[in-house]
Amino acid sequence: MSMAQSPEPLDVDRERTRTGMSKTALKQGFLDNLFYIQGRFREVATPHDLYMAAAYTTRDRILERWIKSAQRYKTNQSRTVCYLSAEFLPGPHLANNLVNLGIVETATEAAHELGLDFDAIIAEEAEPGLGNGGLGRLAACFMDSLSTLQIPSIGYGIRYEFGIFDQTIEDGWQVEKSDNWLRNGNPWEIPRPKIRFPVLYGGYTEQYRDHDGRSRTRWVPAQIIDGVAYDTPILGYGVGNVNLLRLWKAEASESFDFQAFNVGDYYGAVHAKIEAETISKVLYPNDEPEAGKELRLKQQFFFVSCSIQDMIRLQFNTVGPLDSFAEKFVIQLNDTHPSLAIAELMRLLMDEHDMDWDRAWDITHRVFCYTNHTLLPEALETWSVSLFERLLPRHLEIVYEINRHFLDEVRVHFLGDEDRVRRMSLIAEDGERRVRMANLAVVGSRAVNGVAALHSELVKTTLFKDFHDFWPDRFHNVTNGVTPRRFMVVANPRLSRLISETCGSDDWIRDLDRLRDLEAHAMDSGLHERWHEVKIAAKRDLAAWLKHRTGVLLDPEAIFDVQAKRIHEYKRQHLNLLHIIRCYQRLKQSPNQDMVPRAFIFGGKAAPGYFMAKLIIKLINAVAEVINNDPQINGFIRVVFMPDFNVKNGQHLYPAANLSEQISLAGKEASGTGNMKFSMNGALTIGTLDGANVEIREEVGKENFFLFGMSAEEVSQRQREGYHPWEHYAKDAELKSDIDLINSGLFSHGDTQLFRPLTDRLVNQDPFMVLADYRAYIACQDHVAEAYRDHRHWTRMSILNVARMGKFSSDRAIREYAEHIWRTEPHPIDL
Structure with a gap:
């Protein structure tokens, strides 16, 4: 290789090219990584090579802090938060890490001097497909805030090879395509092949006597799979602390069966490997078929078993005996998916570490905390006893024993109230016997919290009322939050710069309460003009982005009316559609009326097996096709569906929105976080008194919030009295006209039956009271x-x-968890 192909030498201390923050050090680090890691020189480097070199250059600067953090935490035996979540949606890492390192401007200048397109490098990064929606995004926000607040923590989850599906729209329908987000490698993770644990499935249990004559239980599994750790550093903003996201990949204990190969069974020789790797292959399989249910249960047990075994390993390496396990660790269950961790810790403590029941239960009950994320009964996980017994026979025994001890306490406390005993049991006996994972989470945790004030109140008064009656001090509220680093600084740099200039500093990025300094300038006409310019610029960017991907051209001067979230009947995208159809009909009837131009923008994915949600997507696109091509409308209304809404694409959307649609039926949304992201970026909210909307309205002022609809109490009352949607349809001429227009076939090329399942459900059932609101x-x-x-x-x-x-x-939320639930302290790492 000629000298011309080697890294260009720069005037910089070579030892600092791995950690230095100067422009010169960044340039040399980039060239070194392009050459020595990617094996490329500039003339042949692909856009992906350039991204990888930038990512490794950034990661180099994080690793020094990561090692120092790990050393300090170990030396201090720091109490550690272990956040167990089946989903993490961190979004692309590069831009966020540059923000947290405080070197965005330096990196931009370095790229420019090297003749590189900085924005193109940022855009090259794939979306890490490790989550489905709000649950995973919240987990990632919390990891960001844990590091920023300098609280030692480990996030545990699954390293899904294929993430949530990529969504395309074909003939108006959602089409799911595999999301192989790891196909080009992941520069942020570090494989840990030596950190692996066996995960057991199936088989049977047997009783035996140990050397002291005590009765013990042995699990004889039918299958053993290894879980291998992959680590990603999570850097805090402006601090030296770096915490750990540890994800588990499933591997066969033996990858190749030579005996099978030697007798000609070539498929059988690798069958175990294929079956094992299926467990971490895909995020959330369709659980309609029985095979999907089995795989999901296997996934949940897989990651909690690996995680608990890892914590026990860390306990022995840092503190010592397991008696202090609950002092060293606090384990937060993010929804019910990790609830099996309760039974797994009991199994490990008793069967592998010789503890008796009472001692093991004392540790288990003190270490776990549980966050509930839903009020929808169908979203509370249950597993059939038959499936549970087949896959996890030892854990079913433990669940039965937990239930026996627990129900004995309930019977004493609520004498003669067998109905309450039945409702609180960990096993549902009505119909097919099922294990109630939410009940297990409540019984096995010392703290239970909801995620918004209204949600937490409904958790206490409806969802877990019996448990609250029994343990009132166990229940808490911690309203969700989102990280301003990702959703303001990264997503909306123009607005962030304007805020910093107006407030006189960028302290608000770490202390969001400092945004209050803006209030003193709320009447400043100069700020108004610049604020409007920032919003218009974001709208132009989004309009260009959507035009490129959908072909629909939006007017940046129109109201950008946005509803972006999972497609679900309770989130009521069809209520939004009825308003669009009403606007359309008004314009058709009076073409010369003075209507404010409006661009209606939708985004979100429907679960693959959720027919009604998919039909809503089809109707959105069908309405868009008619309206956008009607010359009489003259551009006053535009409708567009943003395909493949995710963290990365959402960063185009949040800065551009004028109006944020948060219109779920009151009492159904636990919290919502999209409502926070839009509002932080200057969108006004139209919404119901549901989830965190209640608190957002309290904070921003009722005069700055567009409120409509029934309250949760009014919804409950209407449901008790008997709700008849047909009456609204029959009595409201405009509503009837809007629904009839759908049924007429206008939006379906004359097919009067295509949308009938949706309209008939609204008129005859309407479970989420669209017509009432x-x-x-x-x-x-x-x-x-x-x-x-x-x-x-x-x-x-x-x-x-x-x-x-x-x-x-999310900094405020984590501070509340730390003070009131986890009882953890910051451990600053010196820069």
């Missing part, structure tokens, strides 16, 4: 349009929304 929603949307005409007033409301969003930082 329709009239109030239409009136509120009219109010939105009038408010938008006064640009000065709208801009002032937008500024105040941002200024008052400090409460909704």
